[in-house]
Amino acid sequence: MDRKGFDVKILDCTLRDGGYYTNWDFDINLVQNYFESFNKLPxxxxxxxxxxNPMKSYLGxxxxxxxxxxxxxxxxxNKKLVIILNEKDVRAKDAEALLKxxxxxxxxxxxxxxxxxxxxxLSLAEAVKKLGFExxxxxxxxxxxxxxxxxxxxxxxVNGIADYFYMVDSFGGVYPEEVKKTYDIVRNQTDVKIGFHGHNNLQLGLINTLTAIDCGVSIVDAxxxxxxxxxxxxSTELLLTALNAKGKLEENLDFNALSKVVDPFAKLQTSYGWGxxxxxxxxxAHSLPQKEVMEWVTKRYYSLNSIIRALSNQSKxxxxxxxxxxLDFEDVKKHDSVLLxxxxxxxxxxxxxxxxxxxxxxxxxxxHASSKNAKSFEEISNEQFFCLVxxxxxxxxxxxxxKSKISGKCILPPYPRKMGTYIPNALNDCSYELSKVDFTDRFADSHTAIALQTAIELGAKQIFLTGYDGYSGDTIGKKEQDLFLENEMLFDQFTRTYDVPLISITSTLYEGLKEDSIYSKIEEE
Structure with a gap:
């Protein structure tokens, strides 16, 4: 392929890096289309x-x-194929079994x-090199x-061991001048070919990659x-399009093949929401790890305000x-029955x-585990508690x-809170934190966990629930699925810890809840 003197190689790592969203499972037809399309691309x-090596959780x-x-x-x-080893989980002694x-x-x-x-x-790299791989x-x-x-x-x-030394912007926070500075540091230390892998948090992926190319890197990822x-x-399509416009690739770059591979991944993007x-x-901007942020964004109902507050706390x-x-529950009126x-x-x-x-x-x-329905019960005279998660x-x-102060107390998870703390000024005088959540080690800062712990602290001998409907149908999203499974787990852990029945008085899909009818309850004397 005539690259017109342009000798920078491109590595596409969609199936590896994209696996963080799909658990490394991809539809076989999508993958076949991926290969067929790239067979025609530079x-x-x-x-x-x-x-x-084997891991405990499911990975595809x-x-x-x-x-x-x-x-x-x-x-x-028809391309050169690459796999990656996560060095933190692999040692030199594992190389032969994994790579043969x-x-x-x-x-x-x-x-x-x-x-x-x-x-x-370095020792792992030497073992890999002995097996004949780049x-x-x-x-x-x-x-x-x-x-x-x-x-x-x-x-x-790395001289004599590595074929490529990659600068990896894991946090997506470097600027072009930092790419130049880091390139010079590496170049002055080694004669190994240098590569660049950039993340796109600050939308600098393209300019940083083009800067790395101008510096003299030999390979870049997309x-x-x-x-x-x-x-x-x-994105690979952006890099190829930009290089093509600059005359760095063949003039007959196959945009039909490019479009054919982009379209199905664009559909996936609407489901998983990367970007x-x-x-x-x-x-x-603060060089903070993306792993936790990704979980907050994709799996939990945390708002941007909550996530930004958590990141701000981390940066400080x-x-x-x-x-x-x-809240000293010894001084709070006890309630045999609580409605969540x-x-x-x-x-x-x-x-x-x-x-x-x-x-x-x-x-x-x-x-109120959630504030979403709180307005409908504004006028009731029962003592009310609002979980601020x-x-x-x-x-x-x-x-x-x-317009008027709410009647009730606000309850927050124990200190410190993963997402930091936000309390409206009007609620400062009636907001308290729990001293503990003792029935679960997971999701202890969730709406349901805080609501259940509050009910126990109030002395509940039975807990009624409404608004825990569950989700049905084929169109529910991953967040809804995750929340459903999270709540099911919490209900199970709660009933294993406390001999307190959980009774839904409206219809529910949660198997961990007993069912009753609000209409039978109002008929009772």
């Missing part, structure tokens, strides 16, 4: 996934790349390396290298539609931005009957507009 390497076929996957990929592709099945199928093995483990990674050193956390003097003094030791961990990467947003921008090195007084109100539509759909039930039973305390302080402001 990209030298395709990184198809990891080779890994492109995390392990077993022999049948390697064979299928090789049969479908790759011989004849894989051309390059890259190592994902924490600079603190650089010295240890070796790529993907050294992470580029924006933090400046403070790692020991690592910077070791770079020259992914289709930018699919990749957290905010993702420079930069304000949370990833802040994490990139503080646990939480506010510590509250703990979630955010599902049944709480409002049946609110007339629920309020009639509460009028008949003024001794029942009401705990994540973004609930802002939601409560929107629900009540605070």
């Amino acid at each position: 990209v030298e390497y395709l990184e198809i996934g990891y080779r890994s 076929e492109y995390f392990y790349c077993p022999p049948h996957v390697l064979q299928r990929c090789k049969k479908s592709s 099945p790759c011989i004849g199928y894989i051309d390059m093995v890259r190592l994902a390396i924490d600079p603190q483990n650089f010295k240890r990674a 070796v790529g050193f993907n050294v992470m956390y580029m924006s933090a290298w400046e403070n790692q003097k020991e690592f910077l003094g070791q770079i020259r030791e 992914t289709v539609t930018g699919m990749g961990r957290g905010a993702g990467n420079l 930069s947003n304000l949370s990833y921008m802040v994490s990139g 090195g503080i646990k939480d931005n506010q510590e509250l007084k703990k 109100i979630g955010g599902g539509p049944n709480a409002v759909r049946h609110s007339i009957a629920i309020k009639e039930f509460l009028v008949k039973h003024p001794e029942i305390a009401v705990v 994540g973004n609930e302080g802002h939601r409560l402001e929107e629900v009540f507009n605070f």
